[in-house]
Amino acid sequence: MPARKLSTSEAEQLRAFERQGHDALAATYQEFFAPVTAIAIAPLLDAVGLRPGTHLLDVAAGPGKLAAAAARRGAQAVGVDLSPRMVELARRLHPGIDFREAEVEHLPFADRTFDAVVCGFGLGHFPRPEAAVAECARTIKPGGRMALAWWDDPARQRIQGLFRETIAEFAVTLPPDLPQAHNSYRFSDTEEFLRLLRGAGLVDVAVAEHATSYCVPDVETLWRGGLGSCVLTGAAIRHQDEATQKRIRAAFERRASVYQSANGLDLPIAFKVGSGRKPQESR
Numbered sequence: 001m002p003a004r005k006l007s008t009s010e011a012e013q014l015r016a017f018e019r020q021g022h023d024a025l026a027a028t029y030q031e032f033f034a035p036v037t038a039i040a041i042a043p044l045l046d047a048v049g050l051r052p053g054t055h056l057l058d059v060a061a062g063p064g065k066l067a068a069a070a071a072r073r074g075a076q077a078v079g080v081d082l083s084p085r086m087v088e089l090a091r092r093l094h095p096g097i098d099f100r101e102a103e104v105e106h107l108p109f110a111d112r113t114f115d116a117v118v119c120g121f122g123l124g125h126f127p128r129p130e131a132a133v134a135e136c137a138r139t140i141k142p143g144g145r146m147a148l149a150w151w152d153d154p155a156r157q158r159i160q161g162l163f164r165e166t167i168a169e170f171a172v173t174l175p176p177d178l179p180q181a182h183n184s185y186r187f188s189d190t191e192e193f194l195r196l197l198r199g200a201g202l203v204d205v206a207v208a209e210h211a212t213s214y215c216v217p218d219v220e221t222l223w224r225g226g227l228g229s230c231v232l233t234g235a236a237i238r239h240q241d242e243a244t245q246k247r248i249r250a251a252f253e254r255r256a257s258v259y260q261s262a263n264g265l266d267l268p269i270a271f272k273v274g275s276g277r278k279p280q281e282s283r
Ligand SMILES: C[S@@+](CC[C@H](N)C(=O)[O-])C[C@H]1O[C@@H](n2cnc3c(N)ncnc32)[C@H](O)[C@@H]1O
Pocket: 015, 018, 019, 022, 033, 034, 037, 038, 059, 060, 061, 062, 063, 064, 066, 080, 081, 082, 083, 086, 102, 103, 104, 105, 119, 120, 121, 122, 125, 126, 127
């Protein structure tokens, strides 16, 4: 589903919201959500053909798990993120790696610097994904590779799916400062994802589907973890009065109980990895 382009002020509003939101949630994101997004680390690094010595940029690195895994596999890894608190956290957790504060459309690197660029679950947070991916491509050497992970449809990706569906049950008023006109699930659609990669001049583009499950011990951990990791969802729920939050929490529990197993909640997780190569003959 093609998305409307955000105006300059809407894009700036989204960046400010993301920066502030991820600053506030950095610690809880690291605790609950970084182990979830870690399921994409191996597919991303494999998709760029990571080898010892690969000069790699991790964009929207968050707490830095992907860059750190690349470094453990022998890469020379650098990470950037919009949120100063995320960058601080990544530096503290992985002191040997160069993490910098940067916005995806303005990467502080010369043209053709990296052998590979990877991005774990940043795409749907970027105000102008086409401009973001073009800027990432600019920093790749001819022949180098890019790989980006993004969530599959919420029907197959049940952490965010459960929150979205529960919120939709209630006629909630959303916070007035919530960014408008942003379609986070645009790149759950394989054709849209492929178009994005081709539009940035990449060749040999592919989108691979990955599906697995993730076990969370109980509903309370999932509820707190989701609120402490997902900026938009957290803002929407926290904006409600106490009684409405209680009703949302009860409805969430009902929906989540479908996934109860002996060990906890076994949640289906699905994501896609889009990848491509910068042509040899490119600038
Ligand atoms: C869902 S987190 C992903 C973090 C990490 N890559 C992972 O896989 O766990 C999204 C990250 O994108 C960052 N971000 C959002 N908008 C950004 C932008 N315009 N430029 C750079 N980073 C951005 C946020 O600060 C946040 O750390």
